[in-house]
Amino acid sequence: MKQLLSCFLSLKTALCALMLLPALANSADSAVFLQYHHVSEHTPRSTSVTPDQLKQHLDYLDDNGFSVKNSVDVVDAIRDGKPLPDKTVVITFDDAYLNIYENAFPLLKEKGYPFTIFVAIEPVDKGFSQFLSWEQLKEMGQHGATIANHSITHSHMVVKHPDETRQAWINRNRDEIQATEARIKEQTGQNVKLFAWPFGEANPELQQLLSSMGYVGFGQQSGVVGPLSDFTLLPRYPMAADYAEMRGFRTKVNSLPLPVKKQQPASAMVTDDNLKPSLTLELAKGDFQKNQLQCYASNAGEIPVTWLDDEKTRFTTATPDSLPVGRSRYNCTAPSMDGRRYYWYSHQWLRLKKDGTAID
Structure with a gap:
């Protein structure tokens, strides 16, 4: 400027x-964040891409004018209103699996691409064989890796322990985030205050806690990070199984943020008296085709969209079927005016079991 x-x-x-x-x-003023877990042919397909699939992803970015950027720089630019190159992408990995070092790191180093690893530190500290070591994390940090916070135990943070008070639950989660950050700083020298919610699960109380601690939070709901995004629960596109196929990959990395000004409800939590929750969104102006906006539920496919005003700035959508126990999503998309790209927004829901616990 x-x-x-x-x-x-x-x-x-x-x-x-x-x-x-x-x-x-x-x-x-936006960027696509990609989320990977395993990079292997021998790990659960639901959380894996093969080394060949990752190479295809990286080659596509390299061949088609994408800018692969550092996560901290991109978050700071969007929050501060600074321009980014069109088609900016950030690459992230969750859980610190050893196959990131063995199979992803050589490909990323060859491209010179920065990336972020969100580390749940307990298996690293205990030297579990399928996880990275601190020495490997430090080595990758010297070649463009940002080492960030994913808690100690990778537990379901929204779940209270039996007989645990609200304040004790808040304090326990605060202590876990702080202890993880201190350990990462001790071992790698990095202290970036980026946090990936385990399982992508959060609620307004925990999001407020994270904000008060000065962190930026990341979920596992799909979508694009833009200036209107909630910086306690930023979207990332999960890359695994069918979601990692090249046709979908191309659509996602070229997508743009649906400009959501307000959302109701703010929480992901699904209660037993509201198993078919409505999602209401208020949109800012944008270069997208409102008449072509569609929403989908992970348990029901396409779901109806009801506009609440003549100007089509507010709409509501809901699944016709009860959401199952576990995590579900509503995805809403609309094509750009030229039809070449999609504007995208996703909301993750979480329904706990009857005993108040969550499923992995």
Whole structure:
């Protein structure tokens, strides 16, 4: 912006404007975050991509004008209103599996791509054979890896222990986040205050806690990070199983954030008296086709969209079938005006078991 201002204040305003137009046309205020777990042919398909699939993903980014950026830099730019290159992508891995070092790291290092590993530290500290060591994490940190917080135990943080008070539950989660961050700093020197919710599960109380601690939080709901995003629960596209196939990958990395100004409800929690929850969204203006907006539920496929005003700024949607125990999603998308890209928003729901616990 300083360059733009000085240029327009100069005597060569017209020439400057012409020179700056290409840069402005190729700037953006959003980024796609990708979430991986395993990179292996021998791990559960539901949380895995093969090394060949990851190579296809990285080659596509390399061959099609994408900018792969550091997570901290991208988050700071979006929050501060600074432009990013169009088609900016951030690569993240959860849980610190050894196969990240064995199979992903060589591919990323060859490309010179930065990436983030969200570490649940207990298996690392205990030296579990299928997990990274601190030495491997430090080595990757020297080659573009950001090492970030994923809790100690990777537990369901929304679940209270039996007879645990609300304050004790809050304090326990605060202590776990702080202890993890301290251990990461001790072992790697990094202290970036990015946190990935285990299982992508959060609720407003925990999100408020995270914000008060100065952290940015990441979920596992699909979508694109933009200036209107909730920075305690930023979206990432999960890459595994059928969701990692190239056709879907191309659509997702080219997508844009559906500009959601307000959402009701704010919470992911599903109660027994409301097993078919409605999601109401209020949209800001954007370059998308409102008439083509569609929503989908993970348990029911396409679900109806009801506009609440003539201007089509507010709509509601709901599943016709009760959400199952566990995690579910509503995804809402609309094509851009030129039909080349999709605007995307996702909300994750969480229904606990009758005993108040969650399923993995």
